[in-house]
Amino acid sequence: MPELARPQSKLLIVGAGIGGLSAAIALGRAHQNVTIIEQSAQLGEVGAGVQLGPNVNHVLKHWGVDKALEALAFEPEAVEVHHALSGKQLARLPLAESFRRRYGAPYLTAHRADLHAALLAAVRAGGCADIRLNQRLQSIQLESFKALQEEGIKASGTLTVSTESTIDSKTTANTQTSETQVLDQQSCEHYSALVGADGVWSKVRDLIFSGQQSALKAQVNTKAGINSVVFSGDLAYRSLVLQKMLPAHLRLKTVKVWLGPDMHLVQYPVRGGEWLNSVLFLSPRLNGMANKSLSMDVLSALDWTINMSQEDKAANIQSILPSTCSKVQDTVRAIEAWSVWPLMKSNPLTHSSQMVRGSIALLGDAAHPMLPYLAQGAGMAIEDAFELGELFNNANYNSSKQHGLVESIETTLQRYATNRWKRCASVQSRALQNAHIFHASGALAWARDRSLELLGDKILDMPWLYGYQRTQSC
Ligand SMILES: Cc1cc2nc3c(=O)[nH]c(=O)nc-3n(C[C@H](O)[C@H](O)[C@H](O)COP(=O)(O)OP(=O)(O)OC[C@H]3O[C@@H](n4cnc5c(N)ncnc54)[C@H](O)[C@@H]3O)c2cc1C
Numbered sequence: 001m002p003e004l005a006r007p008q009s010k011l012l013i014v015g016a017g018i019g020g021l022s023a024a025i026a027l028g029r030a031h032q033n034v035t036i037i038e039q040s041a042q043l044g045e046v047g048a049g050v051q052l053g054p055n056v057n058h059v060l061k062h063w064g065v066d067k068a069l070e071a072l073a074f075e076p077e078a079v080e081v082h083h084a085l086s087g088k089q090l091a092r093l094p095l096a097e098s099f100r101r102r103y104g105a106p107y108l109t110a111h112r113a114d115l116h117a118a119l120l121a122a123v124r125a126g127g128c129a130d131i132r133l134n135q136r137l138q139s140i141q142l143e144s145f146k147a148l149q150e151e152g153i154k155a156s157g158t159l160t161v162s163t164e165s166t167i168d169s170k171t172t173a174n175t176q177t178s179e180t181q182v183l184d185q186q187s188c189e190h191y192s193a194l195v196g197a198d199g200v201w202s203k204v205r206d207l208i209f210s211g212q213q214s215a216l217k218a219q220v221n222t223k224a225g226i227n228s229v230v231f232s233g234d235l236a237y238r239s240l241v242l243q244k245m246l247p248a249h250l251r252l253k254t255v256k257v258w259l260g261p262d263m264h265l266v267q268y269p270v271r272g273g274e275w276l277n278s279v280l281f282l283s284p285r286l287n288g289m290a291n292k293s294l295s296m297d298v299l300s301a302l303d304w305t306i307n308m309s310q311e312d313k314a315a316n317i318q319s320i321l322p323s324t325c326s327k328v329q330d331t332v333r334a335i336e337a338w339s340v341w342p343l344m345k346s347n348p349l350t351h352s353s354q355m356v357r358g359s360i361a362l363l364g365d366a367a368h369p370m371l372p373y374l375a376q377g378a379g380m381a382i383e384d385a386f387e388l389g390e391l392f393n394n395a396n397y398n399s400s401k402q403h404g405l406v407e408s409i410e411t412t413l414q415r416y417a418t419n420r421w422k423r424c425a426s427v428q429s430r431a432l433q434n435a436h437i438f439h440a441s442g443a444l445a446w447a448r449d450r451s452l453e454l455l456g457d458k459i460l461d462m463p464w465l466y467g468y469q470r471t472q473s474c
Pocket residue numbers: 014015016017018019020037038039040049050051052135136137138197198199200201202203236238279341343363364365366372375376377378379380381
């Protein structure tokens with residue numbers, strides 16, 4: 001039988017983060033004509049770590065990214081959970097061989113820049129996409145966009161996308177600021193569909209969900225509405241240090257988690273074990289945010305890192321020292337430079353329509369922002385991308401088999417959202433739940449610790465999460 005020609009669409013991905021590059025690989029492999037726009041002047045990632053479960057590594061292997069990544073990543077021996085105050089080990093889950101046997105793929109810890117670079121190399125090697133830097137999405141026009149918004153109907157036709165050229169002033173001479181300037185250049189292009197992989201502050205989400213975001217003020221403890229994002233009140237203090245610069249008793253080969261009231265500390269090696277990534281999470285009672293509210297505008301302008309004075313940072317971090325065990329104290333004292341990230345959260349998705357409107361789909365943090373308390377935000381972005389690519393790859397096959405027609409792009413995107421939203425919602429929910437459990441005190445902390453002591457590895461292992469293998473059906 002002659003092979004059916006696949007429909008090739010002109011697709012735009014907004015954002016070249018982990019999600020955007022993953023989408024480019026997946027859609028490029030599905031023979032789509034892909035352009036990525038990225039507002040930054042340079043491609044890259046911040047200096048911090050990322051944990052990647054077997055569910056994610058199956059996808060990376062399928063794309064051939066595993067070899068490059070494994071050469072740069074680290075495979076921890078185990079996850080070990082301790083009480084941050086007493087120092088007592090509460091639970092241990094063996095990873096390495098044990099995880100490879102159970103799930104058929106490793107559990108890895110990596111530097112985000114290494115993961116990003118491995119994905120970028122795959123995009124380039126496969127000729128998957130045309131990447132355009134210094135281009136920021138401004139607006140999207142769609143023939144029936146108004147009707148789409150008002151009636152929730154499916155729109156078809158071409159998207160007209162306006163972008164503005166930007167220049168990162170960090171790269172210009174004589175400037176110290178990190179702001180991005182907008183140049184006086186705009187351009188308009190037409191695409192069949194658009195994937196918003198533009199992160200937690202997503203402009204695409206803002207545009208297709210009629211500006212809910214801009215009206216919203218982020219406040220500590222504000223209940224998040226559907227698909228809206230709020231500041232959780234928690235701050236993450238992140239650092240990367242060379243293990244050899246640390247005293248021997250603080251060097252690690254495992255993922256260590258220290259749980260205490262209103263705080264937890266997560267540490268793991270990256271870069272073949274040479275570097276140690278540490279993230280100290282403090283809730284509002286300890287991070288000075290208890291009586292403060294920050295507007296979304298202020299938070300989004302910060303673009304992840306908060307410029308907190310060294311004194312305030314030190315004061316917040318020092319506040320945990322009197323009550324914590326000596327290992328936590330020694331670790332915190334040994335690390336000089338911390339960068340501070342505000343943590344955003346959102347209610348879990350409740351419907352597929354929150355991930356798609358007509359020929360516009362959301363992916364990664366743009367679709368389902370989550371607290372990093374399950375270490376799966378980037379993982380979900382990669383899984384999203386894989387699903388999207390597979391559906392584009394099979395669109396012709398599926399539809400021609402059933403109807404003798406090539407299915408519409410809107411149908412493919414709707415199918416993507418339908419297939420993804422429940423899993424992403426489960427991960428979002430579990431991350432929210434973990435915020436309470438990790439930072440608990442009193443009776444809840446007591447119950448948590450006893451459960452971990454009794455059933456530790458069964459609680460820490462999550463087959464529903466790590467055992468997900470969409471690649472198996474491909
Ligand atoms: C402290 C912390 C620890 C974490 N640990 C883990 C972990 O261990 N494991 C894990 O899986 N996840 C982890 N995460 C989550 C993970 O970092 C995110 O889920 C992931 O980076 C999201 O990727 P993304 O591509 O969707 O968004 P982003 O990485 O935010 O990328 C969005 C991109 O879009 C660009 N962009 C934005 N707006 C525009 C526009 N208008 N036009 C053009 N370009 C635009 C941005 O410049 C950026 O490059 C952690 C997060 C935090 C905060």
